[in-house]
Amino acid sequence: MTRHLDAEHIGALAGLMGWAEHRGRPAQERADLVAAAWGSGIRNVAELSRIARVSRDTIYADLRARGIDPSQRAEPVSPQQTGGTAAGAVSPDALRVLAKLLGAVAGPEAVAGASDGDMVRVVDSTATLLDLVADLLDPPLDQGPGWTGDDLLPQLVLHGGEVAGHARRTMAARATADDVTRLATWVRTGARYSGRALVVDRADVALRMPDGSTTTVTVTVDDAGATTLTGGGPALSGATTELDQLDLFQALTTLADVVGRHLDPSAHVARRRDDVPGVPPVRQRLLPSNDDRA
Template sequence: MTEHEGTPHEDAAPPVPRIDPAMFTAGGPGKTVIAASEEFTGQLRARVEAEGGVLLPGGTREEADMARASLAALKGWAARRDRLPEQRADLLAAAWWSGWRNVAELARTADVSRDTVYDDLRARGIDPKDKAVTGRPLPRFVPLRAEAMRGLTDLADATVGPAMLTVAPDQLALTAWAITGALGRITELLDEPESRPWHRDVLAQDLTARLQTALGHAHALAATGQTDEQLASHTHNHLLDVIEDETVAGTAALTLVLPPDGDQVTVNIGHADGRGDRPRGWTVLRSDSPLLDPELDGAEHLAIQAALATLAETLGRHLLSDEDKDQESVPPIQICGVLYPANNSRYCTLPLGHQHTVHQMATGAQWPV
């Protein structure tokens, strides 16, 4: 048998593990996990690591997010350690411009030598010996950088991640975790090349979704420990406070289109006036459809009020002011419009019913009436 017929070269790469697609089996009605044999998992891990990657543990997306965040936080710790001198210089400069001009005091507070303080201040454009400088200068513009945001994201991962290692994280931890994910998306957007606008769109949409998730948890947090009367009173008083300066939503009619057949349910949204069984200011839902359950909890009340405020603010920007309405009420100038005999695409631009003996175009050309 020749070398080409079956004897490999000594430097030939080891065979790539063969993964049988039949080894995949979807797991669970939510299809959030994949059941796979140890053999398949080992082969997959070998292939991923051969490409320089890491196969994350965890059977669900949430567990994978936690695993990814844990590695990112560990990596971020090393990065923050390397950036400590830069951050120290920024903090010393901030202290200097806030009025702390005693170098010895700055050195003691930062637990560094006076020479280090001098070097850090000079690195930030400050002459430590010029004690006559007063006031705070305008901050220098520094564009948002992916590397700086990555450090912030890693710090957030390391801080918030441990609070998520429980069966039921509290609403404040869930809010912080969603914001941590949003910080990660901002970092990716800063690091995303402009040559892939489609991917930027995906990241931006996910950023919006994560912030909406954070808002939902914040609403649940705000409703915790508050009675319906307290939440309704806050809503009512807020509307009274802003109604003279801002556009507010009084009532709204919303048509819901239901899956899978497109059936429609109309919901009217308003506020209780306090004369019924609901406190004044509470969100009231009305509909002719038996499908709607009009009872709301505190978090749902806050979520609907936030949505109404967003609608009012957005639509309010498209309403004409009194000054704009006055301008809109000025009738347009009516022109004669008689066609030019030599060219039917041109016409007289003199006022309608003019008493001139000639017609005239905007260019000055004239012809007899």
């Protein structure tokens, strides 16, 4: 029988690997994670032993302590037997393991040698983001100052924006101007169809220049989804690129979302029930059967 990795299985693996990274965790926690991994479909004691970095006898003992008979591989595992530990539940240690895995395939060396560096940077910055979330859930306060929630939350916001920025750079490098305007069009149309979201057609922005003077630029989005940037005087020059278009569109979308939070419900209109034109088709990921006879 071929076993294919799914979210529950990967979560169970990450949780147990995370425990192995911090051997000071209670043995009871390990037993819960072993039971959860067994319940996710990892029914091989030798494999669990390697993942947890403990002996096979310890794995057998953990399973039996949770009322699981290792010889009965087809028997289901109840939530009570895992001590309430759901395979795939958010665990700081599991997140750190996942971050290490991502970093291993998208570290600085991978970026330097990749033909599509921005795509690799999406993965690398996601790894940093996972590490930050893990530190927020379980701050390493023994490492000295700078690890409290007040210290880490601003970093979470900044790195979250970094992931999105690399994603836009990836699209800009691969997409045409028509692709960018198509994206803007269906997002804006979807907002209008909702009956309660706002869209920005134009924004005048006052900017403070490096020398302390001020200038004003105007950002407009036409019905075709094209974003233009005008004004600024002779200090600003150059035509907008696909990346500029995506970044400006994201900024305007964020502005509309913020203002929309304060929109009085009396300004809402009925939601349209017809399909938004131009929306990409719903994606479906087809997974092969676990049954080799299929």
